[in-house]
Amino acid sequence: MALDCESLRSEFPQLEGGLVYLDNAASTLKPRRVVEAMKSFTYRSYANVHRGIHRLSREASRAYEEAHERVARLVGGSWDEVVFLRNTTEAMQTAAMLLAANKLIGPGDEVLVTEADHHSTLLPWLAAARMTGAKLKLLPVGPDGVPLWSRLPEYLSEKTRVVAFGHVSNVTGAVAPVEEVAREAHKMEAIVVLDAAQSVPHMPVDFKKLGVDLAAFSGHKMMGPTGIGVLWGRRDLLQELEPHMGGGGTVSRVKLEAGEVKVEWAEPPWRFEAGTPPIIEAVGLAEAADMLREVGPDRVAMHEAELVGRLMKALEPLAGEGLLRYAGPSEPERRHGIVSFTLKGMSPEEVGLLLDRRGIAVRTGLHCAHILHDRISMPGGSVRASFYLYNCPSEAEALAAALHEAAERAKRRSSQP
Numbered sequence: 001m002a003l004d005c006e007s008l009r010s011e012f013p014q015l016e017g018g019l020v021y022l023d024n025a026a027s028t029l030k031p032r033r034v035v036e037a038m039k040s041f042t043y044r045s046y047a048n049v050h051r052g053i054h055r056l057s058r059e060a061s062r063a064y065e066e067a068h069e070r071v072a073r074l075v076g077g078s079w080d081e082v083v084f085l086r087n088t089t090e091a092m093q094t095a096a097m098l099l100a101a102n103k104l105i106g107p108g109d110e111v112l113v114t115e116a117d118h119h120s121t122l123l124p125w126l127a128a129a130r131m132t133g134a135k136l137k138l139l140p141v142g143p144d145g146v147p148l149w150s151r152l153p154e155y156l157s158e159k160t161r162v163v164a165f166g167h168v169s170n171v172t173g174a175v176a177p178v179e180e181v182a183r184e185a186h187k188m189e190a191i192v193v194l195d196a197a198q199s200v201p202h203m204p205v206d207f208k209k210l211g212v213d214l215a216a217f218s219g220h221k222m223m224g225p226t227g228i229g230v231l232w233g234r235r236d237l238l239q240e241l242e243p244h245m246g247g248g249g250t251v252s253r254v255k256l257e258a259g260e261v262k263v264e265w266a267e268p269p270w271r272f273e274a275g276t277p278p279i280i281e282a283v284g285l286a287e288a289a290d291m292l293r294e295v296g297p298d299r300v301a302m303h304e305a306e307l308v309g310r311l312m313k314a315l316e317p318l319a320g321e322g323l324l325r326y327a328g329p330s331e332p333e334r335r336h337g338i339v340s341f342t343l344k345g346m347s348p349e350e351v352g353l354l355l356d357r358r359g360i361a362v363r364t365g366l367h368c369a370h371i372l373h374d375r376i377s378m379p380g381g382s383v384r385a386s387f388y389l390y391n392c393p394s395e396a397e398a399l400a401a402a403l404h405e406a407a408e409r410a411k412r413r414s415s416q417p
């Protein structure tokens, strides 16, 4: 059964005035039930977790632990493979620092990312490479901004320790062939790290089936609150790693023996969640994960594919006349929920402001992917429309109509003496 976007909209008070919100790749709106879950937990059960014997602390600990389980259910794994951190960026940075601190990357080793990756993937691995003396390599993209996966074997070697890349590009919407990449990378015994910020909220994702070792995603991009994200890790890998950041909650016992501090780390995920964790946010994220499972990630994916198809069909005349250029593939079926483009004769910011005046929210700029924009000859950035489960076909049509108008205006302007 197709997803009923109209009835889902009533869960999102921000949409009540008719806002056309197409900035979902940056962050999604929050449904009532997520806000209510956090409110009711805060007023009734809130206390710090893990450290108290009193009733409230026990209740809060239970809710916090269950939140790991509820999020794990969404991505195929067990609760102890889910580490709560602040966002995708912190989860990816943690993955990089953990592998560096545990000496799984060293001088002369190689770390592979792609030219299409978000800075949240590129920069943590650049830092890890610089810190350890490893070399950072970048798999190039083709003219459509999609990594040239067929050239992967050339970029892998027995020196490759890590292959990190985005599941769905936040610019082109292209989906990476994760299973094949993981298979190739594992032949070299490299660790595979997936930036799942744009996939987990929008499609069925099972990290074990995909064959990745570590993965990162954000709560705020999947209807959850800000301030919480997930580092998912294969249990046996997490168990092997010592945390790079110690603190409250990370240990089972600390002792002073013959003048030396001895540390026994707690089991994962706790050893990686240093200090007081995002407790209220975890309850909100778990509610969002439940809602996403109830709606069905497969239905979300199909719904977004329909919206992308509709938008790109309506934009065909502009693309055909050369007035609109896509950042990424021009075939709708090669994109997932995201359509980025430039309009001839108008800066992305000008387009964004024109759309804003019509109540349409899109993102403009370089979308934290500077190298990718340079490679596809869009150094000034692009306009990005990104869909979610509460967007309806009429919104794709409204965007297309406004873009036709904008393109007309740009054409008139350029023909004026």
Ligand SMILES: Cc1ncc(COP(=O)(O)O)c(C=O)c1O
Pocket (backbone or CB within 6 Å): 025, 026, 087, 088, 089, 090, 118, 120, 121, 166, 168, 169, 170, 195, 197, 198, 218, 229, 368
């Ligand atoms: C592909 C991708 N990776 C990482 C991030 C970073 O997410 P966050 O800002 O939640 O850390 C984003 C968000 O823009 C993204 O689109």
